[in-house]
Amino acid sequence: MNGAAAVGRRVLIALLTIVLASLFVFLAVQALPGDVARQLLGQDATPEAVAALRETLGLDRDVWSRYADWLLGAVRGDFGVSLVSGAPVGPDLLTAFGNSLLIAVPAVLVGITLALLLGVVAGVRRGRAADTAISLTALVLMSVPEFMMATVLVLLFAILFPVLPAVVLRGSEATPVELLPSVVLPAVVLTLAMAAYVVRSMRSSTIDVMSREFVVTAELKGLSPLQVVRRHALPSALLPVLDVVALNVAWLLGGVVVVENVFNYPGMGKLMIESVHNRDLPMIEAIAVVSAAVYVLCNLAADMTALALDPRLRTRRRRSA
Amino acid sequence: MTTPEREQTPHTPTTVRDRFSALRGSPTLVVGLALVALHVLLALTAPWATGHDPVVTDSGDVLSWPTAAHWLGTDQYGRDILSRVLHGGRYALAVTGLATTVAVAAGTLIGCFTAYADNWLDEVVMRVMDALLSIPTVLALLVVVTVLDPDLWVVVLAITVVYTPAVTRVVRGAARAVITQDYVTAARARGERAPSIVVREILPNVLDVVLVELAMRASWVVLLVATLSFLGFGANPPTPDWGLMVEENRTALTVVPLGTIAPVVALATLVVGLNLSADGLSKRLGVDRAQQGAAA
Numbered sequence: 117m118n119g120a121a122a123v124g125r126r127v128l129i130a131l132l133t134i135v136l137a138s139l140f141v142f143l144a145v146q147a148l149p150g151d152v153a154r155q156l157l158g159q160d161a162t163p164e165a166v167a168a169l170r171e172t173l174g175l176d177r178d179v180w181s182r183y184a185d186w187l188l189g190a191v192r193g194d195f196g197v198s199l200v201s202g203a204p205v206g207p208d209l210l211t212a213f214g215n216s217l218l219i220a221v222p223a224v225l226v227g228i229t230l231a232l233l234l235g236v237v238a239g240v241r242r243g244r245a246a247d248t249a250i251s252l253t254a255l256v257l258m259s260v261p262e263f264m265m266a267t268v269l270v271l272l273f274a275i276l277f278p279v280l281p282a283v284v285l286r287g288s289e290a291t292p293v294e295l296l297p298s299v300v301l302p303a304v305v306l307t308l309a310m311a312a313y314v315v316r317s318m319r320s321s322t323i324d325v326m327s328r329e330f331v332v333t334a335e336l337k338g339l340s341p342l343q344v345v346r347r348h349a350l351p352s353a354l355l356p357v358l359d360v361v362a363l364n365v366a367w368l369l370g371g372v373v374v375v376e377n378v379f380n381y382p383g384m385g386k387l388m389i390e391s392v393h394n395r396d397l398p399m400i401e402a403i404a405v406v407s408a409a410v411y412v413l414c415n416l417a418a419d420m421t422a423l424a425l426d427p428r429l430r431t432r433r434r435r436s437a
Numbered sequence: 438m439t440t441p442e443r444e445q446t447p448h449t450p451t452t453v454r455d456r457f458s459a460l461r462g463s464p465t466l467v468v469g470l471a472l473v474a475l476h477v478l479l480a481l482t483a484p485w486a487t488g489h490d491p492v493v494t495d496s497g498d499v500l501s502w503p504t505a506a507h508w509l510g511t512d513q514y515g516r517d518i519l520s521r522v523l524h525g526g527r528y529a530l531a532v533t534g535l536a537t538t539v540a541v542a543a544g545t546l547i548g549c550f551t552a553y554a555d556n557w558l559d560e561v562v563m564r565v566m567d568a569l570l571s572i573p574t575v576l577a578l579l580v581v582v583t584v585l586d587p588d589l590w591v592v593v594l595a596i597t598v599v600y601t602p603a604v605t606r607v608v609r610g611a612a613r614a615v616i617t618q619d620y621v622t623a624a625r626a627r628g629e630r631a632p633s634i635v636v637r638e639i640l641p642n643v644l645d646v647v648l649v650e651l652a653m654r655a656s657w658v659v660l661l662v663a664t665l666s667f668l669g670f671g672a673n674p675p676t677p678d679w680g681l682m683v684e685e686n687r688t689a690l691t692v693v694p695l696g697t698i699a700p701v702v703a704l705a706t707l708v709v710g711l712n713l714s715a716d717g718l719s720k721r722l723g724v725d726r727a728q729q730g731a732a733a
Contacts, residue, residue, distance in 0.1 A: 129564075129567075132564060133564065133567045133568050133571060134568075134571070136564060136565065136567075136568035137568040137569070137572055140568055140569065140572065141572060144580070255709060255712055255713075256709070258708070259660075259704075259705045259708035259709045259712060260701065260705050261663055261664060261680070261701070261704065262664070263663075263664065263680070263683060263684075264683060267683070267687045267690065267697065271690055271691070373668065374664055374667070374668065377668060388573075388575070388576055388579070389579070392579045392580060392583050392670075400576070400580065403573075403576060404572055404573065404577075407572070407573040407576065409571075412567075412571050
């Protein structure tokens with residue numbers, strides 16, 4: 117299998133996964149107990165009114181034709197109309213997604229860089245003080261729930277030393293510029309939560325690579341430790357960490373729920389909770405599909421990076437692909 | 438089926454005795470298991486350990502600091518914090534134990550069988566699992582719990598559904614390495630049937646991966662259960678649950694800090710214990726744990 121075919125196969129699988137995920141989401145939402153039309157109209161609605169609404173919502177048609185319509189709409193960015201506000205789902209979701217990116221992108225950039233760096237340091241200095249400190253910190257960060265980190269940071273920086281806003285007061289009407297000061301604390305929590313996993317993965321991968329023959333050879337031929345790590349160990353050590361990084365980035369974009377709710381930040385996580393509370397089915401479907409797409413694309417990006425870094429992967433099937 | 442001969446691999450310990458001997462010389466594993474054991478013990482003895490009912494309110498004694506009667510003080514309803522923390526451990530351990538065991542068992546079986554099948558079925562199951570994995574965990578949990586009303590069994594069911602695909606993926610990866618071994622080929626040549634090969638040849642040899650997976654998933658499930666409760670989708674008040682306690686008490690963090698700190702310390706020590714157990718196990722059993730790991 118040559119390079120182009122390997123890339124093509126992965127892109128196809130990614131697309132298939134997104135479509136399958138959308139099907140599961142759609143079917144699951146359809147299977148929810150309770151008649152949406154009756155729920156919207158209340159208990160005393162006349163049967164005629166319920167029937168009319170069912171027709172408007174398309175609930176009287178069979179599942180597959182509704183799924184086809186919904187999928188075609190979703191591809192064009194039309195996710196239907198919110199059951200709560202009556203407005204199209206798309207624009208609201210886009211705003212929330214953008215706001216989530218505002219805290220997620222800095223968290224990813226800072227978190228991944230820092231985590232890879234610390235992971236390499238811990239791996240190279242295995243068993244020394246630096247390693248112990250880094251590993252212990254990572255373990256503690258993994259074990260403290262995000263809602264606690266968020267609570268502690270609010271206490272420190274918004275109440276004891278009031279330098280940053282604790283919560284966003286304007287809610288979903290806030291513009292990105294107004295949001296900027298509120299971005300810091302949520303982003304810090306996300307950074308810490310995510311970095312812990314990447315540090316551990318990078319450390320273990322570095323330890324593994326540092327004991328390989330080619331690294332020992334590089335050391336023996338007199339390269340400085342920095343050169344050995346940067347030019348020989350790092351490229352190999354990064355490879356297995358890519359998947360972990362991708363999973364964490366995907367988690368970040370879908371799982372900002374806790375952080376956004378503690379800080380009342382108007383992103384996708386908060387929208388998620390609100391739409392579940394309100395049983396806003398089109399919104400739930402849209403959020404699930406967008407998150408699934410982000411997850412799949414992150415994994416695809418990791419696969420592509422791996423292909424670029426390691427030519428061997430282009431010629432044979434990946435072990436667990 | 439009637440022949441008693443069984444291939445044993447020398448490097449993978451499969452007997453209980455081997456497992457215990459793995460404890461020796463691994464301080465990480467010992468500390469981890471000790472922390473978990475301590476939590477189990479506290480949870481089992483919780484009803485007798487404190488003289489207070491975790492849900493009884495006392496309007497005359499609210500937001501108190503530690504006293505002789507209430508060792509960790511009381512919350513805004515006058516409930517004993519120590520008693521709530523200890524009972525919270527029962528809830529956390531029960532949900533975690535059930536959900537993790539079922540999810541790991543289901544994922545292990547599916548993973549082994551599809552790896553052994555190694556045909557269109559394997560491909561279909563893995564595509565389905567990948568698609569399920571891509572749907573955000575928290576959203577799936579929230580929807581299931583909202584629809585079915587949160588009680589212990591619903592939370593267990595929801596977590597099982599959400600975690601099975603991830604376990605399947607990991608176990609399948611390990612099982613694929615096993616099925617290329619000679620003893621599997623030999624069993625196949627003897628004419629053994631698929632269920633027998635999976636149970637007797639593959640399962641014992643992926644058990645190390647499964648054990649590590651169990652400890653690691655458990656640490657996430659503890660956090661997830663607390664998070665669900667914190668968001669108001671898990672345990673119903675006044676159930677003593679760590680996540681719920683933090684949610685109830687964090688507004689009074691500066692007045693009675695112990696109301697928030699105590700459940701978090703309990704939660705964190707349990708998760709650290711599970712994490713150390715997973716680390717220790719993976720080191721002893723030679724499973725590369727960090728590479729499997731990611732936030733879920």
